[in-house]
Amino acid sequence: xxxxxxxxxxxxxxxTFILGLKMLSNPKTARNGNLLAAAxxxxxxxxxxxxxxxxxxxxxYGLIFGAIALGTVVGWLTAKRVQMTKMxxxxxxxxxxxxxxxxxxxxVEFHHxxxxxxxxxxxxxxxxxxSVSFSGSIIAWAKLNGTLKNAIRLPKYNxxxxxxxxxxxxxxxxxxxxxxxxxxxxxxxxxxxxIYGVLFVIPIGGADMPVVISLLNSFTGLAAAFGGFxxxxxxxxxxGILVGSAGTLLTLVMCKAMNRPxxxxxxxxxxxxxxxxxxxxxxxxxxxxxxxxxxxxxxxYSNKILIVPGYGLAVxxxxxxxxxxxxxxEDRGVEVAYxxxxxxxxxxxHMNVLxxxxxxxxxxxxxxxxxxxxxxxxxxxxxxGANDVVNPAAKTDPSSPIxxxxxxxxENAKHVVVNKRSMNAGYAGxxxxxxxxxxxxxxxxxxxxxxxxxxxxxxxxx
Amino acid sequence: MNEIIEFxxxxxxxxxxxxxxxxVGVEVIGKVPAVLHTPLMSGANxxxxxxxxxxxxxxxxSKSSDxxxxxxxxxxxxxxxxxxVGGFVVTDRMLEMFKKKKK
Numbered sequence: 001x002x003x004x005x006x007x008x009x010x011x012x013x014x015x016t017f018i019l020g021l022k023m024l025s026n027p028k029t030a031r032n033g034n035l036l037a038a039a040x041x042x043x044x045x046x047x048x049x050x051x052x053x054x055x056x057x058x059x060x061y062g063l064i065f066g067a068i069a070l071g072t073v074v075g076w077l078t079a080k081r082v083q084m085t086k087m088x089x090x091x092x093x094x095x096x097x098x099x100x101x102x103x104x105x106x107x108v109e110f111h112h113x114x115x116x117x118x119x120x121x122x123x124x125x126x127x128x129x130x131s132v133s134f135s136g137s138i139i140a141w142a143k144l145n146g147t148l149k150n151a152i153r154l155p156k157y158n159x160x161x162x163x164x165x166x167x168x169x170x171x172x173x174x175x176x177x178x179x180x181x182x183x184x185x186x187x188x189x190x191x192x193x194x195i196y197g198v199l200f201v202i203p204i205g206g207a208d209m210p211v212v213i214s215l216l217n218s219f220t221g222l223a224a225a226f227g228g229f230x231x232x233x234x235x236x237x238x239x240g241i242l243v244g245s246a247g248t249l250l251t252l253v254m255c256k257a258m259n260r261p262x263x264x265x266x267x268x269x270x271x272x273x274x275x276x277x278x279x280x281x282x283x284x285x286x287x288x289x290x291x292x293x294x295x296x297x298x299x300x301y302s303n304k305i306l307i308v309p310g311y312g313l314a315v316x317x318x319x320x321x322x323x324x325x326x327x328x329x330e331d332r333g334v335e336v337a338y339x340x341x342x343x344x345x346x347x348x349x350h351m352n353v354l355x356x357x358x359x360x361x362x363x364x365x366x367x368x369x370x371x372x373x374x375x376x377x378x379x380x381x382x383x384x385g386a387n388d389v390v391n392p393a394a395k396t397d398p399s400s401p402i403x404x405x406x407x408x409x410x411e412n413a414k415h416v417v418v419n420k421r422s423m424n425a426g427y428a429g430x431x432x433x434x435x436x437x438x439x440x441x442x443x444x445x446x447x448x449x450x451x452x453x454x455x456x457x458x459x460x461x462x
Numbered sequence: 463m464n465e466i467i468e469f470x471x472x473x474x475x476x477x478x479x480x481x482x483x484x485x486v487g488v489e490v491i492g493k494v495p496a497v498l499h500t501p502l503m504s505g506a507n508x509x510x511x512x513x514x515x516x517x518x519x520x521x522x523x524s525k526s527s528d529x530x531x532x533x534x535x536x537x538x539x540x541x542x543x544x545x546x547v548g549g550f551v552v553t554d555r556m557l558e559m560f561k562k563k564k565k
Binding site (some may be wrong): 013235 | 542
C-alpha cells in the first residue's frame with residue numbers, strides 16, 4: 001500500500017514542478033509558481049523518508065534529519081542575506097551543491113552495483129556530469145564575485161579540453177566494460193571530472209558566465225535524472241529532465257539575446273586580441289563632458305527621458321538613487337521610463353530584479369523591442385553604466401565582434417548622456433563610437449555619486 | 463545492440479518519461495519574457511535539487527555501520543538540501559520584488 005502512495009506523491013510533485021515552471025514564465029503567477037514547486041519538493045522529500053519500505057535504524061533517521069536541518073538553515077540564511085547584486089553567483093553556488101550531491105551519490109552507489117554494468121554506466125554518467133557541474137559552478141562563482149578576474153587559458157586549451165572530455169568518457173567506458181570492482185578507478189574518474197569542470201569554465205570570460213551557469217544548471221538537472229534512472233525514481237527523473245531540457249533552451253535563448261552562438265561561448269571566439277585592437281584604433285575623436293548641474297537643467301526642461309541601466313549601475317548600488325531621480329522628474333511632469341536590454345546586468349532579467357528592489361514600477365520597465373521605436377521621440381537618454389548594449393557598431397560595423405547583436409537604438413534620441421567611470425571599453429573590450437558623437441555628452445564618475453549630485457541639483461532648481 | 467534492446471525493455475517507462483519530459487520542458491519555457499529569465503533559471507535550479515531524494519535513498523539503503531556511505535550520504539543530503547532551500551528562497555526573494563506596488 002505504501003508503495004502506491006509514494007508513487008502518487010511523486011506524480012503530484014512532478015506536476016507541481018511542471019506547473020511551477022509554467023507559472024514562473026508569467027510575472028503575475030511567478031511567485032505562486034515557485035511556492036507550488038517548493039511544496040511539491042517538500043512532499044517528495046518527506047514521502048521518500050517516511051514511506052520507505054523496510055526497517056530503518058534510528059541513527060539513519062537522525063543523520064538524515066540532521067543533514068536536512070543543517071542544509072535548510074545554511075541555505076535559508078545565505079539566500080536571505082545575499083545582496084541582490086550578488087545573486088547570480090549565489091545561483092551558481094547552489095547549482096554546484098546540487099552537482100556535488102549527484103556526484104556523491106555515484107561514489108556511494110558504485111560498489112553496491114558493481115555486478116550490474118548498466119547501472120554502473122548510469123552511475124558513472126551521473127557522477128561525471130555532477131562533478132563537472134560542481135567544479136564548473138565553483139569557478140563560475142569565483143569569477144562572478146571577482147576572486148578570479150581573468151580568463152585563464154592554457155595553451156591549445158580547446159584541444160586539451162576536448163581531449164580530456166573524450167578521455168573521461170573512454171575511461172568511464174573502460175570501467176563499465178572491464179567490470180572492475182576497484183574503487184581506485186572510480187576515484188580517479190571522479191577527480192578527472194572535477195578537473196575537467198575547472199578547465200571547462202576557466203577560459204570563458206566573465207561576460208559569458210550567465211550562459212555558463214545556465215548550461216551547468218541543465219547539467220545538474222541531467223545528473224539528477226541519471227539518479228532517477230538508477231533508482232527507478234520518477235520524481236528525480238521528471239524534475240531532472242525538466243530542468244535539463246528547459247535549462248538548455250534557456251541557455252540558447254540567452255545566447256540568442258547576445259547574438260553569441262553557444263559554440264563561441266564555450267570555445268571562445270570573443271575578446272581575441274586581434275579583433276578588439278582592430279576596432280579600437282578605428283574610432284578616435286573628442287568626447288564632450290557634462291556636469292551634474294548642467295544636466296539637471298537639461299533634464300528639468302525635457303518632456304520625455306529614457307534611462308538605460310547597465311551593470312555599472314548594479315556595481316555602484318545606484319538602483320535606489322535612480323528611483324529617486326525618476327520620482328523627482330515625474331513630479332516635474334517629465335515622462336520617465338527604463339529601457340532594458342535583454343542581457344543588461346549579468347544575467348537576463350537581472351536589471352529588472354535590481355530595479356524592482358528599489359520599487360520601480362513593473363510597467364516602467366520596457367523591453368528592447370517595445371522601446372526601440374520610442375527613442376526618436378525622446379528628448380534625453382541617460383545611459384548608466386551600460387556600454388556594449390548601446391554600441392551602434394553592432395548594427396553598422398561588420399568587423400566588430402558584437403556585430404549583429406540587437407542593441408538599444410539610443411542614437412535616435414535628441415540627446416544622449418552616458419554615465420561611466422572612465423573611458424575604458426566595455427566587457428566586449430571594444431570602443432564605442434556613440435561616445436564621440438555630437439549629441440552625446442559624458443557624465444564621468446561613480447554612478448551612485450554623480451546621480452546623488454544630480455538629484456541634489458534638481459531639488460535646488462525648484 | 464542486444465544490450466540496447468534489453469535496456470529499453472527493462473526501462474521502457476523511464477525512457478517514455480524522459481522523452482516526454484524533454485518536450486514538456488521546452489514547451490513550458492517557450493514563452494517566457496526576458497524579464498523573468500533570472501528568476502526562472504533560479505527556480506529551475508531549485509527544482510533540480512530533487513537530486514536530494516537520491517541522497518536520502520542512499521542513506522536509507524545503507525547500513526548504519528557503513529561509515530563511508532553514511533558520511534558521504536550525510537554530506538550529499540546536506541548539499542542537496544542547501545540547493546533546494548536556498549534555490550527556492552532566493553527565487554522567492556527575486557519575485558517578491560516584482561509585486562505591483564500600491565501608490
